[in-house]
Amino acid sequence: MLFLILILIIFIQSVSCQITIAxxxxxxxxxxxxIKGIAYQKSRQEGEVYDTSKEPHYIDPLANPFTCLRDLEYLKELGVNVVRVYQISPTANHDVCMEAFGEAGIYVLADLSEPYMSIRxxxxxxDTELFGRYKDVVDAMHKYDNMMGFFAGNEVTNSPSNMDASPYVRAAIRDTKKYIADKGYRNIPVGYASNDDASIRGELANYFTCGDEGRADFFAINVYEWCGYSTYTTSGYRDxxxxxxxxxxxxxxxxxGCNIISPRPFTEIDTIYGSTMTKVWSGGIVYEYFEEVNHYGVVQAKPDGQVSKLPDFDTLKQKYNSVTPVGITIDEAGDTEYVECTNEFVLPPTPDEDKCECLWKKLSCVIRGDFDEESVLKDLCFKVDCAELTGNYSDCSPKVRVSYALSKYANGRKDVCEERGELREAEEEHGEEEEEEVPHKDEQQQEEENEENEVPKKGKEKFPKENPSSRSGSYATSLNNFYWLALFI
Structure with missing residues (x-):
C-alpha cells in the first residue's frame, strides 16, 4: 500500500509542476x-490524402496519441524538456499526449496562429476571426500544467520595411493575456519569437517590453548564426x-541549429548552457525533430508509421545529455526594471464581435465561397469608399470586410451582387436608420477622378501582394506608419 502511495505522489508531482516567471x-x-527543446511539428506532404471534413489542413502533433507516444521515447532519449508546437487544432483532444509528456517532464510552447490564420x-x-482562433487555442490548452507558454507571433516583422506590423502582435499579446485573466485561467505567459536581424533586433526587443499595455512575458529569437565549429565570439553569440x-x-x-555543415556537430550547445550565457539566456529550441525538405530533422518518418534516427540524432542526444546548466533559486531572482516607451504608440483595438455581428446582419450582399480578400478588395475599393475598412471595421473578419465592400458596390442590384456573392435581405434592427446608400461610380467617373488626382492606379493600391501562408489580415493604418517612422529614425 505504501508503495502505491509513493508511486501516486511521484506521478502527481511529475504532471503538476508548472513553469513560472520571476x-x-x-x-x-x-x-x-x-529550455532544452526541439521544434516538434510535422508538415503535410505535397499530394497527401486526408479527410478534409475531419482534419485541418495542418497537422497537430499533440492530437495523435499513436505518433506522440511513439515520439516520446525518442524525445526522452534526446534529453529534451520542451517541445515547440507550431500548429494546434483547438477542437482536437490533447489529453493523452499532454499528460504523457507532462509525466515525462516535457513542457510545451505553442504558437497561437496557424498557416492560414496569422498576423501577416x-x-x-x-480581427475577430484571428482573435477567435487565439482564444480557442488558449481554451483547449490552458488546463495542462505542462503548458509553458504561447507565442502570439513568429517573425512577423523581419525587416525595417514592415515594422508597422508589430503593433498588431502587441495588440494580440494584450488581448490574449486579458482573455486568460478574465477567464480565470492560470497565468500562462504570452510572448513573441523574432528573427535575428541585427538592424531591427534591438528596436523590436525594446518595443515588446516597454510600457505596460500588451507587454510580452518573454522574448525569443530564431538564431542560426552558429554554424559548424564556430565560437562564442565569431558566431555573434557574444554580441x-x-x-x-x-x-x-x-x-x-x-x-x-544551422545546417550548413551536415551532420551538425551542435557545438553551440556547450556555450548556450555554459556559465557565461546562462546568466542571460534561458536555453533554446533546436530546429527540428522531423526531417522535412529543408533537412533540419533528427528523425525520418517512414511510410509504415515508424521513424528512423538520422545522423544528427545521436550528436544532439550526446550534447543535450552532457550539459547541466547551473542557475539561481527563485528567492535569488530580483525585480527587473521595465523601460518606458520612448514614443507614444497606438495599438489596434480589441476586436469587437458584437459590432461586427451587427454590421454582418445589415449587409445585403455577402461574399460566396472561398475568396482572395486582397484581390477582391483591391478591385472593389477603387469603385466605392472603403475607408471604414481601415477604421471602424478594421477589426471585423475578412468575410465581413469583403461583404461590406461588396454590399456597398452592389447597392441592392442582384445581378452585380451575384457576380461574387449572394443577395439577401439585410436584418435591420428596430429603431435604427438604414445604412446610407453610396452611389456607384461608373468607370468614366472613376477615370476622371484618377486623372484629376494624378494618381496612377498602381499607386493607390492599399492591399499588398498576399502572403500565401495566410489569408487573414489587412494593411496598417497611416497612423502606425507615422509612429514607426518617428520611432526608428
Missing part, C-alpha cells in the same frame, strides 16, 4: 529552468549576450 528567469518550483507582415490585421544583458523578461532561442 524577474527575467523561468523557474520550475524553486529552481531556475533552462505585409497585410497586418488583428547577442551583451545586447540582452539585464533584459526585463526571459529570453531564449526559439530556434537554433
Amino acid at each position: 524577474g527575467n528567469k523561468f523557474f520550475e518550483s524553486d529552481n531556475q529552468f533552462f 507582415r505585409d497585410y497586418p490585421h488583428w 547577442l549576450t551583451l545586447a540582452f544583458k539585464g533584459y526585463p523578461v526571459p529570453v531564449f532561442f526559439s530556434e537554433f
Whole structure:
C-alpha cells in the first residue's frame, strides 16, 4: 500500500509542476529552468490524402496519441524538456499526449496562429476571426500544467520595411493575456519569437517590453548564426549576450541549429548552457525533430508509421545529455526594471464581435465561397469608399470586410451582387436608420477622378501582394506608419 502511495505522489508531482516567471528567469518550483527543446511539428506532404471534413489542413502533433507516444521515447532519449508546437487544432483532444509528456517532464510552447490564420507582415490585421482562433487555442490548452507558454507571433516583422506590423502582435499579446485573466485561467505567459536581424533586433526587443499595455512575458529569437565549429565570439553569440544583458523578461532561442555543415556537430550547445550565457539566456529550441525538405530533422518518418534516427540524432542526444546548466533559486531572482516607451504608440483595438455581428446582419450582399480578400478588395475599393475598412471595421473578419465592400458596390442590384456573392435581405434592427446608400461610380467617373488626382492606379493600391501562408489580415493604418517612422529614425 505504501508503495502505491509513493508511486501516486511521484506521478502527481511529475504532471503538476508548472513553469513560472520571476524577474527575467523561468523557474520550475524553486529552481531556475533552462529550455532544452526541439521544434516538434510535422508538415503535410505535397499530394497527401486526408479527410478534409475531419482534419485541418495542418497537422497537430499533440492530437495523435499513436505518433506522440511513439515520439516520446525518442524525445526522452534526446534529453529534451520542451517541445515547440507550431500548429494546434483547438477542437482536437490533447489529453493523452499532454499528460504523457507532462509525466515525462516535457513542457510545451505553442504558437497561437496557424498557416492560414496569422498576423501577416505585409497585410497586418488583428480581427475577430484571428482573435477567435487565439482564444480557442488558449481554451483547449490552458488546463495542462505542462503548458509553458504561447507565442502570439513568429517573425512577423523581419525587416525595417514592415515594422508597422508589430503593433498588431502587441495588440494580440494584450488581448490574449486579458482573455486568460478574465477567464480565470492560470497565468500562462504570452510572448513573441523574432528573427535575428541585427538592424531591427534591438528596436523590436525594446518595443515588446516597454510600457505596460500588451507587454510580452518573454522574448525569443530564431538564431542560426552558429554554424559548424564556430565560437562564442565569431558566431555573434557574444554580441547577442551583451545586447540582452539585464533584459526585463526571459529570453531564449526559439530556434537554433544551422545546417550548413551536415551532420551538425551542435557545438553551440556547450556555450548556450555554459556559465557565461546562462546568466542571460534561458536555453533554446533546436530546429527540428522531423526531417522535412529543408533537412533540419533528427528523425525520418517512414511510410509504415515508424521513424528512423538520422545522423544528427545521436550528436544532439550526446550534447543535450552532457550539459547541466547551473542557475539561481527563485528567492535569488530580483525585480527587473521595465523601460518606458520612448514614443507614444497606438495599438489596434480589441476586436469587437458584437459590432461586427451587427454590421454582418445589415449587409445585403455577402461574399460566396472561398475568396482572395486582397484581390477582391483591391478591385472593389477603387469603385466605392472603403475607408471604414481601415477604421471602424478594421477589426471585423475578412468575410465581413469583403461583404461590406461588396454590399456597398452592389447597392441592392442582384445581378452585380451575384457576380461574387449572394443577395439577401439585410436584418435591420428596430429603431435604427438604414445604412446610407453610396452611389456607384461608373468607370468614366472613376477615370476622371484618377486623372484629376494624378494618381496612377498602381499607386493607390492599399492591399499588398498576399502572403500565401495566410489569408487573414489587412494593411496598417497611416497612423502606425507615422509612429514607426518617428520611432526608428
